[in-house]
Amino acid sequence: MFRSYLKIAIRNLIKNKVYSLINICGLAIGLTCFILISMYILDELSYDRFYPNAERIYRINSEIRFGDADLNMALSSDPMGAALKKDYPQVEQYTRLYTSEGAKQIKKGMTFVREDNICYADSTFFDVFRIPVIDGDLKTALNDPNSIAISEKSAIKYFKTTEAAGKTLEIGTDQKALYKVTAVYKDIPENAHFKLDFILPMSNLKYGFGNFLSHNFYTYIVLKEGVDYKVFNRKFDDIIAKYVLPQVTQFIKINTMDDFKKAGNKLEYSLIPLTDIHLRSDKADELRANGDIRYVYIFSIVAVFILLIACINFINLTTARSANRAKEVGIKKTLGSQRSSLVLQFIVESMFTSCLAFIIALFLVILLLPYFNDITTKSFTASSLFNSQYLPYLLIMPLIVGVIAGYYPAFFLSSFHPIKAIKGKLTGGYSKNNMRDILVTFQFVTSLILICGTIVIYQQLNYIHTKNLGFAKDQVLIVNSTSALKNNTNAFKNEISKIAGIKNASNAGYIPVEASARNGHVFSKEAVMDAKNGLLMQFWQIDYDYIPTFGMEIKKGRNFSRSFGAADSNRVIINESTAAILGYKDPIGKKIYSSSGTLGSSEVTAYEIVGVVKNFHYESLRHTVEPLCMILGNSNWELAFKIESKNVPSIINQIEDKWKKISPEIPFGYKFLDESFDQMYRSEQRVGKIALTFAVLTMFIACMGLFGLVTYISEQRTKEIGIRKVLGASIFNIVKLLSHDLLRLVLLSILIAFPLAYFFMHKWLQNFAYGVGISWWTFVCTGIGALLIAFSTVSYRGIRAALANPVKSLRSE
Known part of the structure; x- marks a missing residue:
């Protein structure tokens, strides 16, 4: 039985080459996209699951708000893990990582x-x-x-x-x-x-251990079997009251944590499962760049939709060509074939087509893996396809796709009444079919949402790269590991400053991109700090040349100056965010205070504000500009050089030569600031490339379906077109006749897709504190483009039908 079904399937494929090619190519492209996206999704979901006890490991996260400034960290204090293990038998073990060196x-x-x-x-x-x-x-x-x-x-x-x-x-x-x-x-x-x-x-490690207020450690705990981490999170209130509050009161004048919270502040700790860190944590101090569970959801939907679009092409073409199989169905039913056997036959044919497409898809996947690895920053190989993680899915995929693509056509074709089918009294191949209209509309709605989303993503990336960041990121060279030069660091900086093409040089341990050094510190407006006058902010050590090297702008007051000598050592420059929180009409000359940070010490240092620097984005645009304070210091583990755009290779070679003369045993390493800046948005760039690729493919698959449908319509209406031409119909009239219904569906898709696209992309842009608006022209251009592509697809086949000689189509009448 199956052998005869396969023979019929092969004969039908050979007999209808154009439609077979469209079906196989559409399914192959859909399967290729589905396999690639599935590999990406399964890899993202597999993070940290290889540890035998992964489901019981949790990291402690910290959330601190003090003086309108927020710190959401993957870090906690060094005694936190030991305190939890000592006080709570639910904690089986803990460990800490320290990477700040x-x-x-x-x-x-x-x-x-x-x-x-x-x-x-x-x-x-x-x-x-x-x-x-x-x-x-x-x-x-x-x-x-x-x-x-x-x-x-x-x-x-x-x-x-x-x-x-x-x-x-x-x-x-x-x-x-x-x-x-x-x-x-x-x-x-x-x-x-x-x-x-x-x-x-x-x-x-040389570190001042025992401070619950200093958060510099990645702390992981293992909970015992059966412990609910969400319930265990409540234990942190007791930890704060028992251990943290006594140390807080040494620096801040409060009696209880309620006093602290009533002033609008926050100090909270929570556990995050190890297996959730990669996709559900977005702290600025993550150990590696994380993924995003939202993109996993989005790409999962995209993968399914692309495969459905390819299956829809198969369904539409099969049902549109139903009249060609009507007599076959009628004769088989007359000879006693059951409907179930006919359904099985058509599903077998569909599965055979799916298997052919699947074989082509595997070759395409292997061919496209280098490109896919490049845009996803993964390292998949051809052998990855056949490992235990993917192989079970690969084996059943063509069968499932065959059933999905063939289910509706099988029941549709097998439902024909045998007498009507044999007499040819069935409705023509492309009669009104609501299901087919729904499927075509679904195809283009999906394609248009992807295209609109891609445009918005690239608009946001362009906005990021063109926005005034408050500093100049171009032509700034960062030389790494300069602390290895020991006492020769300043001599090296001075020597490089003499090279033609070097405009400025500065110690740059703190640079305005994520993953650079950071130093959170607490200050207050008065010498005695309380819950209301305190302020948490970044505290950077810079030199005299830092601000001009990075092209920052002093809005009020002045920069640090060598002419003031030691007097500037206890003076600070703040950013506009700090000035706004302090609330002074003119902060120049005002003082802020900070304790030494040593437990048991009551020493307080006063810092005079001598300048206000214009806000610059030292973290990504996902975050608002937080308070920042800069003091004269020696953060010389990296050096920054502002260089001219001409002869950059020559300048780098000269710097490297100077380096080798001072420290020949230490390798010379450098990076450009704009490259580090781009790395902050690598996930958005990756998403943009993936979305663009699959948006183009979904539109291509949908247009293949349109081409197949209009080709079949023109074949079904060959004699009608011939008669209309004889009666004087123009080429335009013929094309309009063939394309009217299909283009109406594309227009309907536009009306449905654009509100959905706006909703989804508006939600996505909320990830950024500074985002581009969604322009009206995004939808206008997408709509016009979609109509032009669809019209070109339809009219190409329509014009060929209209140009055909009517004598050939009518000579048999």
């Missing part, structure tokens, strides 16, 4: 290599994150202060073998230290929210 230089041969994926961790790290060991003992790997655990990749890089336990690494340039490798662990997979290649023991 940033990259380190590790000696390899005669030179040093900059390593970024390095951190300090508690000895319990491998109890929480159960990573397979290759060499050594993970249980005791971080017990010794001068021990170090390294990844498999790092062991091969530095020792050319994974059997590196017992060997030593020299780390640091100004304060060199030897560390004994105590364990080599398997490389942490790419689908993890952190990548660590070197783990140093927390006992080696």
Whole structure:
């Protein structure tokens, strides 16, 4: 039976080459898009799930508001984990990561290599994150202060073998230290929210431990089986009252946390599941750039819709050509075939077509993987398709698609009355069909929403790149790891300043892009801080040349000046946001106060405000500009140079030559500020590219369906067109006749799609504190473009039908 069904399917494919090609190509493109998006979605959803106890691991997040300034952090204080484990038996284990020291230089041969994926961790790290060991003992790997655990990749890089336990690494340039490798662990997979290649023991970190008010640690806890983390979150109120409040009262004049909250402030902690961090956390201090669950939802819908659009083409063409299969159905029913067997036959034909399309789709996926990896920043390979994660879905996909595409046509075709079918009294192939109209409309609604969304995304990206950010990001060169130059840092900066083409030079440990150094600090308007006069803000150390190097504008007062000498050491420059919160009509000459930050100390320092800098966006445009205060200091672990646009390679070469003369063993590294700026919006750029690609493909698939329908209509109405031409109908009249109903559906799609597109993109733009408005011309241009594309598709086939010789179509009458 199935053999005969396959023979009939093959004969029909060969007999109707044009429609078969449209069906197979449409399904192949739809399947290709679906497979690629599914790979992306499954990878996003798999983050951090490879740990055996992943479902019980949680990170502590902090939310602080003080003086109209907010800090939402992935960080918490260093004693928080230990306090939770001591007070609550629900906590099985905890561990902390400290990354604030940033990259380190590790000696390899005669030179040093900059390593970024390095951190300090508690000895319990491998109890929480159960990573397979290759060499050594993970249980005791971080017990010794001068021990170090390294990844498999790092062991091969530095020792050319994974059997590196017992060997030593020299780390640091100004304060060199030897560390004994105590364990080599398997490389942490790419689908993890952190990548660590070197783990140093927390006992080696020089830090003022015990301060509940200083938030610099990533703290993870493991809850025991059956503990609801949402219920456990309530325990933090007790922790705050027991441990945090006594330390808060040393700096702020309050009696209870209620006093603190009544003044509009906030101090809250909460747990986030490890498996939610990648997609549901958007803190500025994440260990790696995270994804976004909303994009997973969006792309899931897009993947399904693209596949449905391809299936709709199959349904529309099959039902439109129903008259061609009517006699076959009538004869089979007359000879005793049951409707169920006819339904099965047509579904088998559909599944056969789907399998052919699926084979083509696999080749297209393999061909497009490099491009797809580029726009998604993933690293999929052809072998990824056939691993255990994707293979089950691949095996059943063509069967499911075949059933979806063939279900309605199978029941539609098998429903014909045998007598009417044999006598040819069925309605013509493209008679009025409400289901087909709905499906065509659905195709174009989906395509138009994607196109409008793509335009808005690119408008927002253009807005980001053209908005006045309050600083000049172009032609600013950042030289990394300059603290490795030790006492020669200033000499190096002065030498570079003499190079032709260097306009300004500055210490730039703090730069106005995400993932740079940050330093939150609490100030007050009066010497005695209380819940109402306090202000939380960024506290940056800059030098005399920082503001001119980055092209910032002083709105009031002045910049720091060498002519004032030591007098400027206790003076500060604030931004406009700080000035607005302080509320002074003229803040110049006014003072702000800050404690030393040392527990048990009552020392308060007064800082005089000498300047107000125009607000500049030191975080992404997703956030408003928060309060900022700058003081003279030596943040010289990076240097910034404002350079001329001419001869940039030559200038970089000269800087590198100077570097090698001072520190030949340390590799020279640099980046441009505008490149770091672009990285902040990598997710939006990625979404824009993906949306553009699939918007074009959905429109192409929909137009393929239109082309197939108008081709079939013209074939069904060949004699009618011939008679109309003989009676004097023009080419325009013929094209209008063939395209009227289809273009009406496209126009209806426009009316439905645009309100939906506006709603969705308005919601998306709310992610940005500074967003572009949705322009009316976005919809006008999209609508006109869609109509032109649809009309071109329809009229091409219509004109060919209109130009045909009427004698050929009428000679058999």
